[in-house]
Amino acid sequence: MSDSSPELVPSNFIRNIIDADIESGKHQRVITRFPPEPNGYLHIGHAKSICLNFGIAQDYPEATCHLRFDDTNPGKEKSEYIDAIKEDVRWLGFDWADNLHHTSDYFEQLYAYAVQLIKNDKAYVDSLSAEDIRLYRGNLTEAGKDSPYRNRSVDENLDLLERMKNGEFAEGEHLLRAKIDMAAPNINMRDPAIYRIKNMSHPMTGDTWHIYPMYDFAHCVSDAIESITHSLCTLEFEDHRPLYDWFLDELKTPAHPQQIEFSRLNLDYTVMSKRKLHEMVEGGYVNGWNDPRLPTLSGMRRRGYTPNAIRDFCSRIGVTKKDNIVEMSVLENSLREDLDANATRALAVLDPIKLIIDNYPDDQEEMLNGVNHPKKPELGTRDIPFSKELYIERSDYMEDAPKKFFRLTEGREVRLRFAYYVTCTDVVKDNAGEVTEVHCSYDPQTRGGKSEDGRKVKGTIHWVSAKHAVKAKIRQYDRLFTVPDPASEKDRDFKEFINNDSVSVLTDCQLEASLLRAGAQAYQFERQGYFCLDNVDSQAGALVFNRIVTLRDSWAKKK
Numbered sequence: 001m002s003d004s005s006p007e008l009v010p011s012n013f014i015r016n017i018i019d020a021d022i023e024s025g026k027h028q029r030v031i032t033r034f035p036p037e038p039n040g041y042l043h044i045g046h047a048k049s050i051c052l053n054f055g056i057a058q059d060y061p062e063a064t065c066h067l068r069f070d071d072t073n074p075g076k077e078k079s080e081y082i083d084a085i086k087e088d089v090r091w092l093g094f095d096w097a098d099n100l101h102h103t104s105d106y107f108e109q110l111y112a113y114a115v116q117l118i119k120n121d122k123a124y125v126d127s128l129s130a131e132d133i134r135l136y137r138g139n140l141t142e143a144g145k146d147s148p149y150r151n152r153s154v155d156e157n158l159d160l161l162e163r164m165k166n167g168e169f170a171e172g173e174h175l176l177r178a179k180i181d182m183a184a185p186n187i188n189m190r191d192p193a194i195y196r197i198k199n200m201s202h203p204m205t206g207d208t209w210h211i212y213p214m215y216d217f218a219h220c221v222s223d224a225i226e227s228i229t230h231s232l233c234t235l236e237f238e239d240h241r242p243l244y245d246w247f248l249d250e251l252k253t254p255a256h257p258q259q260i261e262f263s264r265l266n267l268d269y270t271v272m273s274k275r276k277l278h279e280m281v282e283g284g285y286v287n288g289w290n291d292p293r294l295p296t297l298s299g300m301r302r303r304g305y306t307p308n309a310i311r312d313f314c315s316r317i318g319v320t321k322k323d324n325i326v327e328m329s330v331l332e333n334s335l336r337e338d339l340d341a342n343a344t345r346a347l348a349v350l351d352p353i354k355l356i357i358d359n360y361p362d363d364q365e366e367m368l369n370g371v372n373h374p375k376k377p378e379l380g381t382r383d384i385p386f387s388k389e390l391y392i393e394r395s396d397y398m399e400d401a402p403k404k405f406f407r408l409t410e411g412r413e414v415r416l417r418f419a420y421y422v423t424c425t426d427v428v429k430d431n432a433g434e435v436t437e438v439h440c441s442y443d444p445q446t447r448g449g450k451s452e453d454g455r456k457v458k459g460t461i462h463w464v465s466a467k468h469a470v471k472a473k474i475r476q477y478d479r480l481f482t483v484p485d486p487a488s489e490k491d492r493d494f495k496e497f498i499n500n501d502s503v504s505v506l507t508d509c510q511l512e513a514s515l516l517r518a519g520a521q522a523y524q525f526e527r528q529g530y531f532c533l534d535n536v537d538s539q540a541g542a543l544v545f546n547r548i549v550t551l552r553d554s555w556a557k558k559k
């Protein structure tokens with residue numbers, strides 16, 4: 001990792017708490033965890049949590065961060081997601097070393113703790129229907145009332161729980177609940193569920209269990225088992241904290257981690273809840289979880305986002321308790337900064353038109369030399385073939401151009417990047433009046449793009465040699481939604497706001513010859529933006545590039 005020394009990482013209120021805990025001697029060694037449920041792919045919101053938790057582990061002496069799969073819901077969880085999550089965390093640059101855990105590793109211990117709660121008269125098996133449980137719970141203004149099953153004997157509860165575990169009952173027939181207070185002002189404390197029946201096999205534990213623990217019980221106990229010191233979660237769990245503490249206090253677990261909440265990341269013009277992402281993927285609104293338009297880490301990786309850019313973004317947005325929506329441009333600026341510093345430059349014509357140099361010998365070819373990065377000579381140079389017929393960008397020629405148009409129009413001279421000065425002499429048009437060829441003459445004394453006589457040209461345009469060019473498809477992406485917060489539009493489904501123009505494909509792009517051997521890294525196509533090969537659809541002989549991001553934030557202007 002490049003830049004994660006503690007001095008460079010902006011502090012936040014959570015790091016302040018940790019500093020104080022170390023100072024006071026409460027903890028010598030900090031242990032955090034990132035606890036994804038393997039029911040979907042990770043998104044940029046998860047990256048905030050990953051950077052926070054793993055970042056702390058990197059910056060504090062001897063600290064560690066556990067990766068724990070919260071696999072308590074076998075109906076929705078798949079090993080495909082587990083593999084993808086691991087790949088994403090590693091890609092972001094983090095390492096859990098040998099601290100890979102699953103909540104299912106603790107099913108025996110969790111069960112033993114549940115038995116202990118029953119023995120302490122702090123849990124009971126309820127046999128009300130789901131509907132009645134809801135009615136008995138009350139609401140924000142009305143207290144709940146006790147279930148008629150609340151006073152079952154310890155023995156009866158133990159017997160029922162064991163039989164639930166063994167699969168003697170149908171789903172929904174019984175529920176193990178904490179015995180707290182049905183009149184508690186905090187509804188989470190009104191005898192919350194601990195175990196529910198699910199007659200379902202589990203990827204890790206097979207058919208051993210017919211009951212699976214609820215999040216509020218499993219999470220705090222798993223944290224305690226792993227001696228997590230600071231359990232960092234998003235703000236919606238603030239009202240669950242009393243329950244987190246209640247379980248650990250009642251069970252007198254050897255460790256009692258401190259839950260601290262922070263605000264989740266929201267980004268504009270996209271959606272991040274896994275439920276919505278599932279809808280988009282399963283409904284075919286996008287092409288899979290790694291669609292380059294999605295805010296999933298696999299989609300962003302495919303698009304060409306770099307781990308550096310994402311970590312930089314997470315450090316810039318910081319960690320607070322204030323809810324807000326971050327503008328996409330903040331993320332894109334982190335991306336641009338990283339790409340500008342590191343992307344290899346190349347010449348590529350996206351919307352080609354022929355440029356013919358009439359005074360250049362017909363069969364002549366020569367190699368010109370281009371720098372791979374204007375600010376990093378250590379990245380070297382490359383040979384770029386030049387010949388009589390080139391492709392240039394259609395928009396770099398204009399008939400009757402205004403004075404300020406420093407590109408090609410009859411009589412005007414421009415510099416071809418790394419090559420020569422050329423002066424436009426005339427054009428050829430088709431029957432419809434469309435320009436099909438731009439004709440120029442070149443000055444052989446200006447090789448390399450400079451003139452001995454010191455005469456200046458204002459414009460420099462990019463080009464590729466027609467006979468050496470590599471043809472490619474380029475996908476250009478735009479925002480996935482047409483409104484900043486598609487999920488909050490009243491009475492409307494968020495999918496109604498999908499941007500139908502979120503991808504456009506250019507099929508006739510002409511790239512410089514060196515891109516035939518393009519690798520996985522990002523390129524800056526000069527004057528165009530940042531691009532990378534699409535790691536799914538690109539093939540030798542049929543290259544497909546993704547536009548990662550434009551050079552500047554032209555989107556804000558367009559709106």
Ligand code: ATP
Pocket residue numbers: 034035036037038044045046048049232233234263264265266272273274275
């Ligand atoms: P979603 O709400 O998108 O469905 P989740 O919270 O159910 O996600 P988990 O797999 O439970 O997904 O999340 C793992 C961790 O990532 C949790 O600690 C959660 O708080 C954190 N996390 C999820 N979304 C965000 C977000 N947008 N910003 C910051 N942290 C997040």
Ligand code: MG
Pocket residue numbers: 037
């Ligand atoms: Mg969750």
